[in-house]
Amino acid sequence: MTAAADGATPRPARPARQAPPVDLAALIADPDTRIIVCCGSGGVGKTTTSAALALAAAEAGRRVVVLTIDPARRLAQSLGLEELDNEPREVDVPGIPGRLDAMMLDMKRTFDDIVVAHSTPERAEQILANPFYQTLSSSFAGTQEYMAMEKLGQLRTAERWDLIVVDTPPSRSALDFLDAPNRMSRFLDGTMIRVLTAPARAGGRAGFKFASAGFLIFTRIISKVLGGQLLRDISAFVSALDTMFGGFRERATATYELLRRPGTWFVVVATPEPDALREASYFVDRLSAEGMPLAGLVLNRTHPPASTRLSATRAEAAAEAAAEADDGSPAALVAGALRVHADRMTLAAREQRLADRFTSAHPEVGMRAVPAAAGDVHDLEGLRVMAEALTGPDGDTPTGVPRTRVLPARRA
Amino acid sequence: MGGSGVPTLVRVSPDLPVRCHVVTGKGGTGKTTVAAALALALASEGHTVLLVECEGRQGIAQLFDTPPLPYEERRVAVTRGGGEVRALAIDVEEALLEYLEMFYNLRRAGRALRRMGAVDFATTIAPGLRDVLITGKVKEAVTRRVDGRRVYDAVVVDAPPTGRITRFLNVTSEMAGLARSGPIKTQSDGVMAVIRSPQTAVHLVTLLEDMPVQETADAIAELTAAGLPVGSVLVNMATEPELPAAELVRAAEGRLTGADLAPGLTAAGLPEDAELADALAAEVVEHAQRWAAQDALRARVHSLGRPTVELPLLPGPMDLGCLFELAGRLEDHLGAEVAA
Numbered sequence: 001m002t003a004a005a006d007g008a009t010p011r012p013a014r015p016a017r018q019a020p021p022v023d024l025a026a027l028i029a030d031p032d033t034r035i036i037v038c039c040g041s042g043g044v045g046k047t048t049t050s051a052a053l054a055l056a057a058a059e060a061g062r063r064v065v066v067l068t069i070d071p072a073r074r075l076a077q078s079l080g081l082e083e084l085d086n087e088p089r090e091v092d093v094p095g096i097p098g099r100l101d102a103m104m105l106d107m108k109r110t111f112d113d114i115v116v117a118h119s120t121p122e123r124a125e126q127i128l129a130n131p132f133y134q135t136l137s138s139s140f141a142g143t144q145e146y147m148a149m150e151k152l153g154q155l156r157t158a159e160r161w162d163l164i165v166v167d168t169p170p171s172r173s174a175l176d177f178l179d180a181p182n183r184m185s186r187f188l189d190g191t192m193i194r195v196l197t198a199p200a201r202a203g204g205r206a207g208f209k210f211a212s213a214g215f216l217i218f219t220r221i222i223s224k225v226l227g228g229q230l231l232r233d234i235s236a237f238v239s240a241l242d243t244m245f246g247g248f249r250e251r252a253t254a255t256y257e258l259l260r261r262p263g264t265w266f267v268v269v270a271t272p273e274p275d276a277l278r279e280a281s282y283f284v285d286r287l288s289a290e291g292m293p294l295a296g297l298v299l300n301r302t303h304p305p306a307s308t309r310l311s312a313t314r315a316e317a318a319a320e321a322a323a324e325a326d327d328g329s330p331a332a333l334v335a336g337a338l339r340v341h342a343d344r345m346t347l348a349a350r351e352q353r354l355a356d357r358f359t360s361a362h363p364e365v366g367m368r369a370v371p372a373a374a375g376d377v378h379d380l381e382g383l384r385v386m387a388e389a390l391t392g393p394d395g396d397t398p399t400g401v402p403r404t405r406v407l408p409a410r411r412a
Numbered sequence: 413m414g415g416s417g418v419p420t421l422v423r424v425s426p427d428l429p430v431r432c433h434v435v436t437g438k439g440g441t442g443k444t445t446v447a448a449a450l451a452l453a454l455a456s457e458g459h460t461v462l463l464v465e466c467e468g469r470q471g472i473a474q475l476f477d478t479p480p481l482p483y484e485e486r487r488v489a490v491t492r493g494g495g496e497v498r499a500l501a502i503d504v505e506e507a508l509l510e511y512l513e514m515f516y517n518l519r520r521a522g523r524a525l526r527r528m529g530a531v532d533f534a535t536t537i538a539p540g541l542r543d544v545l546i547t548g549k550v551k552e553a554v555t556r557r558v559d560g561r562r563v564y565d566a567v568v569v570d571a572p573p574t575g576r577i578t579r580f581l582n583v584t585s586e587m588a589g590l591a592r593s594g595p596i597k598t599q600s601d602g603v604m605a606v607i608r609s610p611q612t613a614v615h616l617v618t619l620l621e622d623m624p625v626q627e628t629a630d631a632i633a634e635l636t637a638a639g640l641p642v643g644s645v646l647v648n649m650a651t652e653p654e655l656p657a658a659e660l661v662r663a664a665e666g667r668l669t670g671a672d673l674a675p676g677l678t679a680a681g682l683p684e685d686a687e688l689a690d691a692l693a694a695e696v697v698e699h700a701q702r703w704a705a706q707d708a709l710r711a712r713v714h715s716l717g718r719p720t721v722e723l724p725l726l727p728g729p730m731d732l733g734c735l736f737e738l739a740g741r742l743e744d745h746l747g748a749e750v751a752a
Contacts, residue, residue, distance in 0.1 A: 221525065224516070274729065306690075310688060318681060319680070332656050333655060334673055334680060336654040340695050341691075346727065347727075375705045
């Protein structure tokens with residue numbers, strides 16, 4: 001950049017790298033594909049992407065369940081998800097060869113179910129009534145991610161579906177989904193919990209006499225800050241849960257391993273915005289470090305122009321000419337139309353530039369651009385349009401621009 | 413906008429200007445950008461404003477193009493008339509250690525606890541504690557005086573997203589599960605007094621899209637129910653239609669074709685190209701439909717009954733110049749209100 005800006009060294013004319021295409025149609029139809037995880041930072045359209053992919057797979061004849069985390073109200077309604085019973089329900093899609101089930105994660109309920117399944121009824125009751133458990137199961141950072149993993153494990157074990165599509169929780173960082181289960185089991189199993197609950201484990205308050213002076217200072221400060229009741233709740237919770245601890249960690253590890261098994265694929269979703277693409281980039285690096293298979297990047301909500309024959313500059317100039325020749329409403333309309341096109345070309349150029357930047361950092365990652373819908377996607381028809389954009393043949397677009405791109409590649 | 417008795421951006425009560433501006437919004441609506449622009453707007457005419465970041469994202473440093481902010485107040489921008497914006501990224505661990513030192517004289521023990529991971533642990537198991545510490549710091553900045561003079565004319569908080577805002581501000585109820593007496597309890601009562609007073613206003617940033625508008629409506633209901641002062645709705649990234657109103661309606665109904673545009677295009681000096689005319693017509697229809705959808709949401713935003721400001725979608729990446737441009741828009745709004 002700098003060199004070229006000084007004009008000292010001319011930049012070699014090297015065409016930007018082209019992102020390879022992603023064949024999502026083949027991926028969802030392949031009987032070996034068992035799990036698809038859609039991830040990305042918050043607000044990029046993961047839920048809609050998951051639902052659209054699941055619909056496309058059901059239309060390709062597969063028995064699919066989509067696990068959504070926090071769908072928009074109207075989308076949830078269109079999937080028949082008004083009822084929050086934490087179990088998959090069939091979505092009524094007339095005339096599809098496969099079957100589509102959908103569910104919305106209820107994290108507290110999922111957590112409660114684990115507790116009930118892994119302890120005696122009296123114990124479970126104790127745990128469920130514990131105030132600390134209630135905080136942990138409803139507001140601990142990472143519980144949602146952990147429970148999404150847990151639910152995924154359950155759906156997989158049920159063997160009722162041949163494809164599970166998972167939406168991931170709306171966290172700021174896409175990595176949270178991978179990190180949360182470990183963070184949570186580390187936390188529940190961590191030194192601090194052990195120190196705090198040592199008395200309970202050693203058999204009630206008598207245990208205190210074994211504690212060191214340092215520990216006493218510590219509990220004193222903590223209880224000043226947090227209140228003694230909370231400490232007692234934690235202590236009671238941990239001792240009640242003690243038998244489940246090993247189980248927790250094992251389950252988290254097992255589900256994590258599930259994500260590395262053949263048949264699992266990750267689809268990273270991003271909007272053409274610097275922040276979203278930066279997150280996508282971190283995630284792609286992380287997947288490759290963990291040996292988890294990446295299907296490709298969905299570049300969601302792009303704004304490809306309906307024609308690329310007229311550049312932004314020429315459209316602007318023509319808009320001015322039209323406005324000058326002002327002879328009433330048609331001229332204003334034409335000038336307006338040309339400005340709409342100029343804006344669209346400029347926006348598309350920006351989006352393409354951001355996509356190119358991602359591709360130069362990750363040349364091996366396939367890309368699929370999905371144009372923004374004019375309104376929100378909130379019904380099956382909208383999902384179908386999106387499914388077509390996700391799975392349609394790469395070159396089959398009105399402008400002939402391949403679906404890996406927003407604008408055509410510059411001729412070298 | 414902003415008749416008497418209506419909470420506005422600068423005054424909730426006729427006598428007392430708002431000095432603590434809490435900016436929230438659904439993720440992705442640009443609340444950090446709007447908070448920064450608001451701080452710049454309030455700092456014009458020689459005022460000193462503190463911009464506070466609560467979630468450790470260093471978004472403010474990125475916006476103002478400065479190195480990551482430490483846990484101390486740093487000047488990030490100067491404005492007309494000798495005003496300035498200082499920024500503070502609150503580090504919850506540091507804030508807790510500050511408390512321990514202030515109330516228990518426990519600086520060294522605090523450090524040791526931190527090494528043990530105890531501070532992290534305490535703020536993790538009691539998310540309310542984080543909020544109490546952050547809002548406590550905000551309250552301290554709002555009320556801080558040196559030699560009898562206020563240090564800050566206003567404090568702008570880049571607060572947690574709408575889904576969490578009520579809990580974040582409702583310190584007293586958060587404290588219910590924590591210590592029920594002692595300095596932290598006393599502190600939280602003081603914080604609540606400031607937050608509920610007319611010198612605080614919670615502003616909501618939204619886009620003209622379904623989900624953000626819905627969340628804004630939900631948040632207003634929640635805040636109101638909790639007795640927290642709601643300020644303005646700030647519509648971010650709003651676009652202007654490019655067409656005359658009548659044509660816009662027609663296009664939105666899909667009644668515009670290439671044939672309507674073709675003659676005008678050749679008149680504007682473009683070669684005859686029916687395909688291009690059709691493509692432009694399709695783009696105009698989409699533009700008009702998008703705009704119609706936005707307009708419906710705009711009506712919904714107005715029906716929320718709060719003063720509303722629209723900030724334009726600016727082309728290109730967000731930089732300091734853009735922030736000043738948005739600040740200019742907010743200043744006009746502030747000016748209009750002061751005059752009202």
